Amino acid sequence: MSRIELRVNGRDVEVEADGRTLLTHALRDHLRLTGTHIGCDTSQCGSCTVHVDGKAVKSCTMLAVQAAGCDILTIEGLANGRELHPMQAAFNDFHGLQCGFCTPGMIMMAVDIVNRHGRPDEATVRAELEGNLCRCTGYHNIIKAVCAGAERMGEVA
């Protein structure tokens, strides 16, 4: 067991975990932040995407001990209190989710795409979301939501 100190959603926390514990399990099982989902066991689906030091990371690809000292942002920390992040609001406005299981990972990835590309065009969004699987939406409304969310993030910034 290791004692791991990290910062999650703006708060300093400690986790006692095995060396083999994945970041995604530390978030879900130890910190009870269950908004980060697990949809596969091969790092393909992207449902567990979080931000580590400001960059999107599939949290199943990282050990919890590797995240020691890092600043983690999960879906639970994205909104400002009751005020939705512009990307969250865009997913609601454009019906970018159906069952909602892949959604936290999609939104965290979408914010990262905008952080890197500013206002990406549709082709860029489609290419960048290649590592996030959704089985419900056919991606159409997700693409619309990400483009609209990018516009709104630009207006806020």
Next chain:
Amino acid sequence: MNETVSNGKFGQSVKRVEDARLITGRGRFVDDLVFPGQTHAAFVRSPYAHAAIAGIDLESARNMPGVIRIFTGRELADAGLPPLPSGWNLSSVDGTPARVGLHHALAVDAIRFVGEPVALVIAETRDQARDAADAVLVEYQELPTVVDLAAAIADGAPQLHDGIAQNRAFEWEIGGSAEVDAAFAAATRRVTLSLRNNRLIPNAIEPRAINVQWSAFDQAMTIYLTHQNPIGMRGFFAIMLGLPSENNLRVVSPDVGGGFGSKAPAYAEEFAVAFAAKMLDRPVKWTAERSESFLTDAHGRDHLTTAELAMDDDGRFLGLRVHTLANLGAYISTSNALVVSYMYATMLSGQYAIPAIHARVEGVYTNTCPVDAYRGAGRPEAAYLIERLANIAAREIGVDQAEIRRRNFIRQFPYQTPLIYCYDSGDYEGCLDAALGLADYPGFAARKAESQARGKLRGIGLSAYVEACGIGPSKLLASLGGGGAMWESCEIRVQPGGSIEVLTGAHNHGQGHQTVYAQIVSERFGVPMDSINVVQGDTNRIQAGTGTYGSRASVGLSAAVHSCDKIVAKGRAIVAHMLEVDLADVVFADGIYSSAASNRTVTFVEMAQAAHGAASFPTDQIEPGLVATSFFDPPNFTYPAGVHVCEVEIDPETGVVEVVAFNAADDFGNVANPLIVEGQVHGGVTQGIAQALWENALYDPDNAQLMTASYMDYGMPRADSLPEFGLCFWPSPTPVNPLGMKGCGEAGAIGAPPAVINAVCDALGMDHIDMPASPEKIWQLCRTREVS
């Protein structure tokens, strides 16, 4: 699409109510739940596809850290866990019942597909359970395997189940064989087709999960289960677990992360976990890993079919003869006997007036994962067959693919097909014209020439599908072998303060029920949507229900309408006393009760308060309170239909097929929420395109190992795979329910595959190519054609 609004009526694009929790990480899925004393389960699974179990050594696994107990199949069977129940009783054409291979929750003597569970480990943590599962030593005696349908029914084929020769479960028929023979005798033209409808893996992104609490003291169990039909599952579990009555069991499905049919069956693993929890008296939780989902979530499709279509010289369809081998997998899953028979062959008439049809379906066991409903469940297989035949017929007659359809369309409704179903309503040619307009069909020749100039092959394909939704009436389904109970219930409780609870046995796994039920109740009562709470998925709250599959929203929403009507009517009686006017003079509109005989009005909320106060009306004539329950049994199926037009461009150098345009005109009857319905079409069409081009569950023919068992090997559609779709609605409202709704959930997955393959065949100038039209297959074809 209409303007998007936050609060609206039936027919408006109301933004979803359920999104708020799902976009902020506050959704509650089964794996999110942890109970005091929680234990964790892991399964020991067979690495072989067919083997006898010679022995199981648990010694070292039992001594691993954290292990609480390990169960084998023998132990569970001896303790009284029966084999899995069947959800449908199908008889062969000779009247004998289907030959059912016993399916134990954990294999007892033999395993019959890769991944079949052999033992169940319960430990203090998930990792401990998995470690111990790895340490269980099972001695297998390998047996020969069979994957291929034709091989499975051949003499000398490996036999899966004792006493079931040639792996044949049933030989079922429908339609008039003599009439079809006569039609073929009279026909001047005929076409034939042999095809494989490829096996698919549903892949809801949330894996299956269960968490079971048992209280030995009061013999009460609570099962948290990710499922499409939690209310219906209560009966299955109560019987399987030997509970005294349904009252001893509560089933809860919280948020469910997609289903597509794969969360409708009663599964082996879930029964084993629940039984183990009862024996241990501690909560037991199991969440599938994705690899387990690939291996054991019920797969879809997998038909091998030959068909002949008889025509006259003008291409008018006279008769259709179909023979299908349906791959059941190693066991008959809960609803699969229904899926491969009545859900499939009844739809073979398509949108066409075909006077004589006969179909024979043989259910066959193989060493593969059991098959069951997957988005469309039988109807996509039927539409694919008839829509492929239509294009081959057009080539044979020498007419355009739109024209062959016009010549054969059903034009008068209701229309009784030769195969039980009576289509309710439709405008097939109107829908075709709308779709051709969206797709700029006349402009195709120019686009093809432009592609050709770039060295690309362009093709266009139509499909005109019709399907059956709603599923009912109960009496009809019971007569075909089911247990009846095809109604849905809806209870509406108006609270003393005027807020409203809507309780329904339908269950949401992405369809937006919370929004659509609230839309309808809000409109009927004239109250804002945020005063309405929709409750689903908990047998402690909901008395009765049948879940969500087969686009059954129209059934549950019809029950909601009837409950609304009862509440409004009771309100009129109450208000008549409040206003001291005759009941006949009380009218209700936009949330206000009024009467020409009074200058006072009463709002819906004031009426609700009065109903609970019970001081303004005689309680010996009108009962206090404001609750109504309705059960709606649909008098007929609904028959959504539509025309999909796909345009592809093929690169002969790489064999890659690109979908460059996809347009669809759909008749879903009245549409409750266009925003949500378009989303359903997007998802369905994507799954349909994916079946046609990428998805294929592939078993090694030599040893029945699943070769497409991860997202690295299975062709899931991704964000960069598709163009934007063009959609329009062409509604012919159904007369079979009060809302005129037909259903939209399966349409895309039904209409898209034949449209795509028709386009691919058009581009290549050939009669048929089996799905998926993978780059390798297309490249080989292009290469052979160049050489020849």
